[in-house]
Every structure is written in C-alpha cells, then in structure tokens.
Amino acid sequence: NQPLTLIAGPCQLESADHAQMIAGTLAEICQRTGAQFIFKGSYDKANRTSLSGTRGLGMEAGLKILEGVRAAFGCPVLTDIHEREQCAEVASVVDVLQIPAFLCRQTDLLIAAGETGAAINIKKGQFLAPWDMANVASKVASTGNNRIMLTERGVSFGYNTLVTDMRSLPTMARTGYPVVMDATHSVQQPGGQGNSSGGQREFAPVMARTAVSLGIAAVFIETHQDPDNAPSDGPNMIYLDQMDRLMTSLMAFDALAKADPLRP
Amino acid sequence: NQPLTLIAGPCQLESADHAQMIAGTLAEICQRTGAQFIFKGSYDKANRTSLSGTRGLGMEAGLKILEGVRAAFGCPVLTDIHEREQCAEVASVVDVLQIPAFLCRQTDLLIAAGETGAAINIKKGQFLAPWDMANVASKVASTGNNRIMLTERGVSFGYNTLVTDMRSLPTMARTGYPVVMDATHSVQQPGGQGNSSGGQREFAPVMARTAVSLGIAAVFIETHQDPDNAPSDGPNMIYLDQMDRLMTSLMAFDALAKADPLRP
Amino acid sequence: NQPLTLIAGPCQLESADHAQMIAGTLAEICQRTGAQFIFKGSYDKANRTSLSGTRGLGMEAGLKILEGVRAAFGCPVLTDIHEREQCAEVASVVDVLQIPAFLCRQTDLLIAAGETGAAINIKKGQFLAPWDMANVASKVASTGNNRIMLTERGVSFGYNTLVTDMRSLPTMARTGYPVVMDATHSVQQPGGQGNSSGGQREFAPVMARTAVSLGIAAVFIETHQDPDNAPSDGPNMIYLDQMDRLMTSLMAFDALAKADPLRP
C-alpha cells in the first residue's frame, strides 16, 4: 500500500547526457509529487518491426549510462534483457531486469533472470491471458527469487492493434505480486506503420489514470523530450514536458485508490 | 461537468413493489452521495440467448410500473425499445428511450426513437468501433433531436467474451454527446452458460471505477437484491446492498476526475 | 449430399431489368456447372453505416422484382426482412426469408419468420460463437418450421475487421441444418470507409473455396456487373463476369469434398 511507483525513461538509451537529463527531470517530478521512481532505458531493441529500425547502444555502453543515472540520482534502474547470457552481467549493474512481452514464456530466460536475485519485471505477452501469468511467475519463483512484478501492456485485438482489459490488473494481483501498467506500450499499434509500429500517444494518460484508479503498484511510461525524433517508439511516448502535470494528476488518483481498495 | 448520473435498476421489471423497493433504495443512495439518478427497468427482453429465457411483463404492465416509480421518487425513468412501433407509446411515459446494442444500426428504430423527442441512450454494438458511433448518433440527430447519450458495454473479444476498451470513452466523447459506461453488461459472457449468458459480477466495480475516473457523464448498473434468482442477467448484476458503498466510492472518483479533466 | 447451392445476386435490387440480367447470367452459370441456384436481392438496407447510404426500392417494388425473377428463371428467391410485420407479406412471394446478422437474436422476428413456413436463412451475428447458433435456430424451430439454414459471415476481430473461423462451419453443421458460407460479407470491413463499409473483394474466392472444400450446402455471394458503382457493398461484391470461372472452380471442389466427407 505504498505510493505509486513511476517506472519511466526513454525507449532507447541515447547518450549519458540524454539519460541524465531525462532521469533528472523525472526524479524531481517524483520527489515533488511523492512518487517512487525507477529509471528505465534499453540498451538494445532486439525485436524491431524491421531490420531498418535502430537497435541501440549495446550492453556495455548502456550499462555504463544506467550506472551513471543511479549514481547521480540514487534511483533504482531497470533494463530489458533478451538472452540468458546477459542476465548476470546486467544484474551486476541494474536493479530490475525486465522480461520482454514476446519472451515471457521462455523458461530459460526467466530462470536465468530469477537466479540473479535482481527484481524481475515480467511483461505479459500480447498473446497471453492474465491468469496465465501465474505460471510465468512460477518459473521465476522456482529459483527462490520472489521479487517479481507483472506488467500489463495490452493484448492482441485484431491486427496491428492492442486493447487493454482492465480486469487483467486485479486478476494478476491475485498472484500477490505487484502489478504494473505500461501506459505507453499498451497504446502501440504493432507494425502499424509498415516498417515500424504506430501508436496513440494521446491515449497513454487514459491507460495510466484508469489503471492507477485501481490501486496498482506502478505505472510504466516511456517519455522523451522530442518523441517524433526518437529512435524508436516515438508514436506512443509521452512528451517529457507533460510528465509533471500527468504525475500530479496520477498521484491524486493513487491516493484515492489506495484509501479505498477494491474488494477482491 | 455535472456530478455523475447513476442509471440503475433491475434487468427486468418484476413487479411494482419490486421496482419501488429498488428505486427507493437507489434514490436514497443518490441523494446522499450527490449523484443524479435515472431509474432503469426492462419490460421485455427481446433477444434472450435462448427461448427458455424469461421475456418480461410486457409493455403495458412495464410502463405502468415505470410511471409509478417516477411519481414516487421524482426521478427520470429509462427503458429499452425494440421495434419502431413501440417508440411513441413508450415515450409518452418514459424519459429516456434506450436502443439495445444489437439494434444500434437499425436506421428506422433510431429515427422513430429520435422523433419522439425523448432523450435517447444508444448502446454501442458489440461489433462496432467507438468512432463509428458518430454515424449512429447522426441518424437520431437527423430528426432534430440532440438529446443523445452513447453507452459503452464492451466489444466482442473472441467467443463468449467481451472486453472494454477504455479509449472508447474519450473517443465517443468527441461527438459532444454524454458518454455512459455500462458496468454490468460489459462483464457479461454472452452465451457463456449454454442457454444463457454468464457474467463476472466481481469485475463490475472495476469497469465502473476506471470509467468514472475518466470523467464520464453516467454509469449504468443493473442491480438486484438477489441476483442469483433474478429472471435474467443474474451473473453480472451487482447486489443491491453493495450499491451504497460503490456509489460513495464512485462519487469520490467522479469529483476528482471532473476537477482534473483529461485533455482531449 | 446434394451439389452446392449458389445463393447470389446484387446487394440491392436496383430495377426489374437489372435483376433479370443478373439472375439470367447466374441461372445459366448454375445450369452449366450443375449448381443449384437461389436468387438473392434486398429491397431495403435497414442498417447502413450512415444515413447517407442508399436504402433501396422498398418492399412493394422489391417483391414485384423478385416475383418476376422467379417467374422468368424458375429459381427460388431470397430476401432479408427486418421487422416481424414484414414476414407474412414477404413470404407470400419469396421462398427464403433471411434474418440479418445483427438481428439473429431478436426472438419475435425469428418466430414471425418461422411461422410463415418459408425456409429461413439465419446469418450468424458478428458477435456470436458458432455453437450459440443452436439456440438461435431453436427459436425458429419452436414454430414447427425446420426449414432452416445457418450462414457464417465472419466474426468481429478487433475494430472494423471480421475474421472467418473455418471451425464454425462443421460446428454449425452439428445442428443438422444446412450450412452456408457468405463469401462476400465475410470480407467486409465494417465501417472501414468512415461513412460506409470497406471490403476485400479479392479474398471472397478464398472464403468460398475453403468453405466449399469442407462440403457445405451453399455459398452466398453478392455480385454486380459494376461493383464500384453499386449502391451498397461495392468493395466486397464480386464482378459478375468472374462468376462463371469461380463457380466452375467451386463445383470441382464441391464434388471432391462431397465424395470425401470430413468425419465429424
């Protein structure tokens, strides 16, 4: 029953300066609004729609940037991993390892991640029912690591479209693990622009607010000072200069939701 | 930017006493919590899953009951109509005519309803995109009647299942008409019990709260003192004795949402 | 285990000459290929996407045209009805009354249609599971009329899109009633052009052939000599001058399928 956590940052890590700028802005917003803060950034986009999409800076450069963010702002940092070999090295720097949605059933990756002892944020596959995340979490928990978070990021709804079923949040909460709403990937339009994914940035606050009103643990938001020129996920990222207003609003809904929990 | 309206009542009108009991309870709750109240009750269930389902009391008896409720509690009353011939007679008693979801594209019914001058609540078809409701509303508006409400009640998601897309609420709001969330039909499982529909009553408060957090005009809820023995829609109706707690909670979210409107 | 029936004609009846031209062309094709033939034409499009869509010639003019087609070519004729009051009059002329998909759960319409004694073709709602058509058919059968056909025309799949689940054909066949594949409406994109529906005409032969390979009773196809200028459903109607080649092909698959029935 803690205040809302914001997991946020750019889709891709771009440079140390860029990460520091975004992390600094978000850390300040969270301090002012009373939110907890975890900085998020990816060093590799391993499953772009097409080969022409920018991949990222790579693990070594990325981890250095994440380490710098943690040192500068004292916040935990999160990144996503794609192969089991990466888990140990990434976990030596990062506080939260994230399992991408497409990979949420890859047993070896889940176990390798769990064995690091880091917190593990598992994104629910676009092809998975919320109740099936209990089996997914059990794979990680089998390592003795129960520091698990489960993230909703939308489910397949016809072609090139996702829908978010709000029932998934209380359903996943039955596992006892903290539940996260990914407010920006849930408004993605996968493959919707031919060689890259589209998105409906304007609806990300709708996803965030409705989920927060249910008393979830955390909201996940990708943000950028100039989304239209970001190397990936521009169409669904939120403008950095709108994060202050958004978090102020979300914290009010969070306080109300946590004072008035929905009965299970 | 008025306080939330509650449109509520039993699925089927059962008797004058039953309607008065439910309407009285709800009117009192609304008065206490500051909600506006519209009593809802059906005189005919014209599209039951199977022939064995109870149809209802019929138009004459139903209208008399609705008239009695309005007289007793001073609240507007709403009922659904299924054929254009019914519109004028029903509108002579009832404040709001409701177009069932399956019938939301039947041009003649929409026009006949609009021509009565009554307020018209159109349920969005389970097969319809939210942006397509603009065309539906235009059919009513072509009669010169702009007293239109648009209701979300879930969209087909695989077989025997509905999902509610929260984006549909702001999307329909772009028409300028008040938007309603039907919190109990949206958790229906159509045909899910073979000869009747199932439902997930436990998630109706999830649908209501998330929708209200977006600042909608009204929430639609079917309620019964003993849903498991109600003649229809039992699996998704909310217990009458839980309505007080639910409305108290929803009004707090409504106040917060209306003080902090989402930008379009 | 009869040869395939073709139910075909223009979406809307346009004039007596037009209907005769199309019916004549199709009757000849069916005679040559060994298919049975039912002429289809609508006198009223009662649920257009928007008010600006052309409605049709009306019942009186439409029935006269259908009567003329039957007299000229000796083929049964089919049309769709939308209100129970229409059933008796339409059935006095027409051999097959068709229940539109949106209306497939309207009990009174199904019963009024059944009571005429005409054959009844029920289109499966875009919101309905195939196994739920047993309940729908029972409403008609309750009148003592068992001359029922069940038609697949696609199921909602995200927004503005339908998908056809081939499992629905053997599933509906378990009722014992003849099963029909609607090869042109199943490739509709409902509301997909803003004020009207889009369609993928190029895939209609895919729907027809795959369904016929399962040994179904009939295929339903809307066709026009100039679909792009037809008053409705142009984007999914097949060019009349392609029907000969298509039926020749389908009859070969029909013969193979009926010689080698799938085990239930």
Place this chain on the structure above:
Amino acid sequence: NQPLTLIAGPCQLESADHAQMIAGTLAEICQRTGAQFIFKGSYDKANRTSLSGTRGLGMEAGLKILEGVRAAFGCPVLTDIHEREQCAEVASVVDVLQIPAFLCRQTDLLIAAGETGAAINIKKGQFLAPWDMANVASKVASTGNNRIMLTERGVSFGYNTLVTDMRSLPTMARTGYPVVMDATHSVQQPGGQGNSSGGQREFAPVMARTAVSLGIAAVFIETHQDPDNAPSDGPNMIYLDQMDRLMTSLMAFDALAKADPLRP
C-alpha cells in the same frame, strides 16, 4: 507448383526408436500418396505453459535422433531453435531450422539462423498480422539466405483461443516464399488447461484441408501413436493411424488446387 510437402512428426523427440517408427510410417504414406516429406521433431520445448511441462531430450540427443532419421529414410529433417548459439550446431545436422512463433521478431535469432545457410521456417507470431511477415523474412534474407518458409499457426482471438484467418495464406504468399499451414498448433488452446495448453484435435483436418485447397506449399502436422499420453501438445496432435487417410484426402485437394490456382 510442386506437390504438397508434409512436415510432420511428434511434438517432442522421445527416443530413436520412436522417431524411426513415426518417420517410417510417414515416409511410406508420403511415398504412396506422392507427397514430399520433411520429418519434424523438437529436442527442447523452451516455452512450456508451466514449469511442470516436460522439456525434452536436449540438443545432443535430439540431433543424433534426427540424423538417424535422415539416414534411415533419406528425408530432410526439421527442428526448432530458441537461442542464436544453437543455430550453427543444429544446422550441421538439420536441413530446416524453425523459428518459434513467440520468437519470430527476435532479430539476432533470425540472422543467426539465416547465416547457417539452412532452410528457415518462420512461424508467424500469434500477435502478428500476416503482412508483417515480410519484415520478418527480410531479416533472414539480409544474410543472403533466401531459403525461407512462412508458417501460419493461428492468431490470438480473445483469451486462450486462436483463430486461423485463411486470408493470411495468400497474403504471406505475396512475399514469394513458400507458405505452410500448421494444422495442429492452429487448433491449440494456449494455456487452456491451466498448467498446459488444450487443443481441438478434431479440427486439425479442417485447417489442413481448407489451407491445402488454396494451393499452399506445405502442411505441418504433429502426430503421435498415442497423443493422450504424449509429453506435450497431446490435445492437438493427430493420431498416427489417421495420417494415411488424411494425406490421401489432402493430396486430392492439393492436385485440384494446383491445377486451378487462385488469381492473386
């Protein structure tokens, strides 16, 4: 325009004897019916629904079995790989590397597979539109390897359910690569039995026949002498003793389809 290829075998490799028994039965059926044959078997099920599911014999033992099958029957062999490190070693034995559906957007895996020069069969993700497979195939083709096959295995349709859109087969064929229908995974019910997936074995022949009627290159079928006691995918595997009748039937549809190609 070659005769149909059958890609078939058990879900999991169980032992050398078991593989030889199944491969021998299938090779004989294919010889008799004129089909081409590729033996399929998995050495590791890397994404079971739950941890309690059997994983398999492992790479070393599996490759030995596959090598033995090829030696005994002269047929190409196929297996699926899950990590890029596996590609080279597996390709030293196996003719066709298969990319699992969940992994179909993992760029590094696709490229590592492509670089082996082996044929690559890519299963379309349950979350992917058919037209998005062009981008997926391009990742492999970027290695200079154009020996690519694209497989339909169903798309997410609500929870725990897949649907097969027959339009996906001609859509994927526009890439110019051979298209495969996976007739047994497309009738899976993912997660449908709580700790494992359910399936509708009875509909696998429906999927196979309808797809073959469109003139596809290959059909993929998992088969077992005793599916109910198989270590995985039992509910959707076809009984081995029904394969002869099924292939006889499919080859008749294949001949008809290839003599009468659908126009693109």
